[in-house]
Amino acid sequence: MNVGIRNREAHASILKMRIDRKKCCYCGGCVGACPLNALELWETELVVDEDKCTDCGICVKCCPVGAIEAD
Numbered sequence: 001m002n003v004g005i006r007n008r009e010a011h012a013s014i015l016k017m018r019i020d021r022k023k024c025c026y027c028g029g030c031v032g033a034c035p036l037n038a039l040e041l042w043e044t045e046l047v048v049d050e051d052k053c054t055d056c057g058i059c060v061k062c063c064p065v066g067a068i069e070a071d
């Protein structure tokens with residue numbers, strides 16, 4: 001299973017945000033909570049569009065299992 005926030009083109013971690021692979025259950029809550037539709041839940045990945053993301057932190061706060069952490 002490959003869980004992470006990635007740049008779609010470069011596939012590099014961005015925003016200094018981390019996903020705890022053991023906690024994330026692919027509920028999609030963060031995807032729906034993002035006001036800019038910057039998150040997409042793919043089959044095996046949580047992907048963020050860095051062109052849309054403003055690093056607001058809402059997804060970090062909304063995760064029911066605390067799977068997203070920001071530095």
Ligand code: SF4
Pocket residue numbers: 033034035036037038039048052053054055056057058059060
């Ligand atoms: S930090 Fe804000 S804009 Fe970026 S993915 Fe999370 S909710 Fe969306």
Ligand code: SF4
Pocket residue numbers: 019023024025026027028029030031046062063064065066067068
């Ligand atoms: S809200 Fe949390 S548990 Fe749900 S998909 Fe997002 S990171 Fe994973």
